[in-house]
Amino acid sequence: MTATVPVTAALALGDDALVLSHRLGEWMGHAPVLEEEVALANIALDLLGQARVLLSMAGDEDELAYLREERAFSNLQLVEQPNGDFAHTIARQLYFSTYQHLLYAELAAGDGPFAALAAKAVKETAYHRDHAEQWTLRLGDGTDLSHQRMRTACTALWRFTGEMFQPVEGLGTDLGALRTGWLEAVGAVLRRAGLPVPEGAQSGAWTAGAGRQGLHTEPFGRMLAEMQHLHRSHPGASW
Amino acid sequence: MVTATALEAELLALAGSVPDPELPVLTLSELGVVRGVRVQDAGAVEVELTPTYTGCPAIETMAADIRQALRERGVQDVTVRTVLAPAWSTDDITDEGRRKLREFGIAPPRTTRETGPVALALGPTRTLDEDPVRCPHCGCADTELLSRFSSTACKALRRCLACREPFDHFKEL
Numbered sequence: 001m002t003a004t005v006p007v008t009a010a011l012a013l014g015d016d017a018l019v020l021s022h023r024l025g026e027w028m029g030h031a032p033v034l035e036e037e038v039a040l041a042n043i044a045l046d047l048l049g050q051a052r053v054l055l056s057m058a059g060d061e062d063e064l065a066y067l068r069e070e071r072a073f074s075n076l077q078l079v080e081q082p083n084g085d086f087a088h089t090i091a092r093q094l095y096f097s098t099y100q101h102l103l104y105a106e107l108a109a110g111d112g113p114f115a116a117l118a119a120k121a122v123k124e125t126a127y128h129r130d131h132a133e134q135w136t137l138r139l140g141d142g143t144d145l146s147h148q149r150m151r152t153a154c155t156a157l158w159r160f161t162g163e164m165f166q167p168v169e170g171l172g173t174d175l176g177a178l179r180t181g182w183l184e185a186v187g188a189v190l191r192r193a194g195l196p197v198p199e200g201a202q203s204g205a206w207t208a209g210a211g212r213q214g215l216h217t218e219p220f221g222r223m224l225a226e227m228q229h230l231h232r233s234h235p236g237a238s239w
Numbered sequence: 240m241v242t243a244t245a246l247e248a249e250l251l252a253l254a255g256s257v258p259d260p261e262l263p264v265l266t267l268s269e270l271g272v273v274r275g276v277r278v279q280d281a282g283a284v285e286v287e288l289t290p291t292y293t294g295c296p297a298i299e300t301m302a303a304d305i306r307q308a309l310r311e312r313g314v315q316d317v318t319v320r321t322v323l324a325p326a327w328s329t330d331d332i333t334d335e336g337r338r339k340l341r342e343f344g345i346a347p348p349r350t351t352r353e354t355g356p357v358a359l360a361l362g363p364t365r366t367l368d369e370d371p372v373r374c375p376h377c378g379c380a381d382t383e384l385l386s387r388f389s390s391t392a393c394k395a396l397r398r399c400l401a402c403r404e405p406f407d408h409f410k411e412l
Binding site for chain 2: 035036116
């Protein structure tokens with residue numbers, strides 16, 4: 001690892017992975033079928049592994065995960081959105097895993113400080129993306145109810161997708177340039193699923209799309225409280 | 240490339256002979272995760288270990304088991320360092336490792352021999368292609384995917400369409 005770690009970028013990517021990992025973990029005991037529960041837990045575990053590497057590049061992983069306040073987190077607002085129904089979770093997975101897969105492929109091809117992690121994670125994320133795409137097809141092209149729910153979810157989360165392509169200091173890759181490939185890939189899946197590509201803006205009112213700057217949506221604070229309370233209640237405890 | 244000493248070769252073999260904590264039929268060297276052993280000037284030993292998946296929870300147990308094995312050989316000062324690059328691939332599992340997986344009831348990964356991302360097509364769940372995932376129980380090539388993720392992150396759950404047995408498949412990475 002090089003001497004100068006781009007801390008801002010490591011935190012941004014690490015927080016994305018950590019927060020989505022926690023959200024997916026909330027499905028444990030609630031998923032529609034056992035296989036899906038196992039799948040979501042495995043995806044969460046992959047993301048947690050990536051988060052541990054990324055946060056450790058920026059500092060002490062436990063302190064960063066458990067002792068920072070809401071405003072210090074720089075994750076995308078997309079990944080902190082509540083799980084909603086299963087369609088919302090899948091729409092979030094489709095949007096984010098496509099982005100993460102394209103981004104890691106780009107980082108793995110370079111020789112920057114994230115190349116080693118990205119070369120591993122790109123292969124893990126390929127499975128996450130495949131999982132999300134398969135479910136989008138099944139739900140979009142399924143029953144009237146599943147189609148309607150998937151359509152509602154894709155539209156509801158669309159306004160959080162623009163933030164993914166804002167520049168991140170020290171990342172060493174042009175995130176704006178990923179947007180074309182992302183739109184093509186997500187658009188192709190949605191069309192195959194018989195779902196319309198949402199037409200609204202990819203970022204909403206003043207707060208939407210400011211997660212990288214530490215501005216988060218209201219449910220994030222409650223998620224953090226649950227995620228952090230054990231560590232804060234029992235400082236230094238171990239199993 | 241630094242030439243390994245006889246001691247380093249011996250310790251490498253010893254670290255590699257430790258069984259995998261989740262798939263105890265395999266040794267760590269058959270899994271391809273022990274990258275090297277270096278004996279430093281003061282007699283301290285550093286072992287390089289690479290994770291299968293970034294978040295593999297078995298890595299800490301592997302490190303503890305390696306330290307234990309080397310201590311029993313009389314090496315007290317052992318550091319196990321996790322290295323990410325070059326990324327582990329299922330191609331790193333040895334032929335003997337693949338044979339043992341099959342014997343254990345897990346379909347071994349197919350050879351990828353590719354670099355870069357794994358391209359996954361939106362296709363059917365059955366794999367009657369030129370390189371099918373075969374049932375480890377009856378050898379039949381007609382099997383279907385039940386879930387992309389199984390008991391651990393590295394496996395997928397499949398079912399044989401001949402003998403109807405479900406089985407784990409060590410998926411390609």
